[in-house]
Amino acid sequence: MDGGEGLSAPPASAPLQRARGRVSAGLFRRAWLRATLLLGPPAAWFVLIYLAALVVLFISAFWRVDEFTGELIHDWTLDNFKTIVEEPTYRTIALRTIGIAAAVTVTDALLALPFAYFAARLASPRLQTLLFVVVLIPLWTSYLVRVYAWRLILAQDGILNWTLHQLGLGSIDVAYSNWSMWIVFSYIWLPFMILPVWLAFERVPASLLEASADLGAHGWTTFRRVLLPLVLPGVVAGSIFTFSLTLGDFITPTLVGGAGSDFIGNVVYRSVGIASNVPFAAAFATIPLLVMAIYLLVARRLGAFEAM
Incomplete structure (x- = not known):
């Protein structure tokens, strides 16, 4: 009897398994190759579509x-570009857009700081959960529903003026x-x-606040000289969202703005859809692209990307 008769032949998939093993070992030794294969397709899609x-x-x-003729x-x-710079109307629209975006960013920062501080440092875990839900609930509602709700509130005969009349405030x-x-x-x-400011407050070690108190600093001094510099990247990270989203909006100016409340987005929309002047x-x-590019460079210098 042949001595090799009882030996079974290797499975047909053995070469494939060995090849997989070599590829896996090669990827394990070369982290840059793993990153390239992982990020390559989405990066290519980003370059192709967005850039x-x-x-x-x-x-x-x-x-x-x-x-x-209307031909391109x-x-x-x-x-x-000369028309935008030389025409007062377009200069005013650009400045209005940037100015209101900046005002909204400052307003939201002033509102977010005390709220986030209380939620992150003072509230109990159960209250933190409740506050987190309260912050997220508006995001679960349609953008248009929220804008129309405020349109009704701020109308001349809306809820706001009715309440002021009931209080005798005109x-x-x-x-x-x-x-x-x-x-x-x-x-x-x-x-x-x-949300970014809340996260920034949570990242601040309690030991720093205790050290500040041990050195005799009062609450406001600790907030101004210890907490605020540490949460500033979170504020800048949040400002990226508030500033850019306001800068590119054209629906809210259409629904709640007046005749002289056009944003850059409104002019772009009319130039494409009505005037057919794509250039x-x-x-x-x-303009908003250049403004955001400068803003992102400043935000990067302030460490905002690490806080996002």
Whole structure:
């Protein structure tokens, strides 16, 4: 009897298993290769869709539309940018957009700091859970529902003025104005400021606060000189959301803003959908892109990305 007759042949998948083992060992030894294979497809998709779209947007800003035929002319010109700079209306719209975005960011920061401090450092675990749900509940509601609700509240015959009349305080006329946009934006984006600041407060070691108290610092001094510098990256991280979301919005100005409350987004929308002037819309849309690029560079220097 042949001595090898009783030996079974290796399974057909053995070469495949050995190949898998070699690939796995190679990936284990080369972390950069694992990262490339993991992040390569989404990075390629990001470059193809997002960055390519921004490049096309920027290039088309130098084109023009023929005033008589309405055809797109692929001539390189700075006329669109000159119109934005030289026309007072467009300068005012750009400054209004940036100014209200900055005002909303400051307002939300001032509201988020005491709330987040109480929630992170003083509230009990059960109350923290309740406060967390309270912060998230508005995000579960449609954006349009919240804007329309505030439109009813701020109307001339709305709930706000009715309440003021009942208290004998008269009425205020903030409906369909820049003030109403500031109020609505501050409410809508407030959760995006509270959450990063809350997380920043939770990261502060209690030992630092105890050391400050041991050195004789009062509560306000400890907050100003110890807590605030440590949570500043969280504030800047939240400001990225509030500032950018306000900067690019055009729905709220349409619904609660007045005749003189246009944002950059409203001009871009009309230039594309009504005037069919895509190059001018692209040129105007580069303003918030440049503003956010500068803002992100400053935020990076302040450590905001580590707090997100």
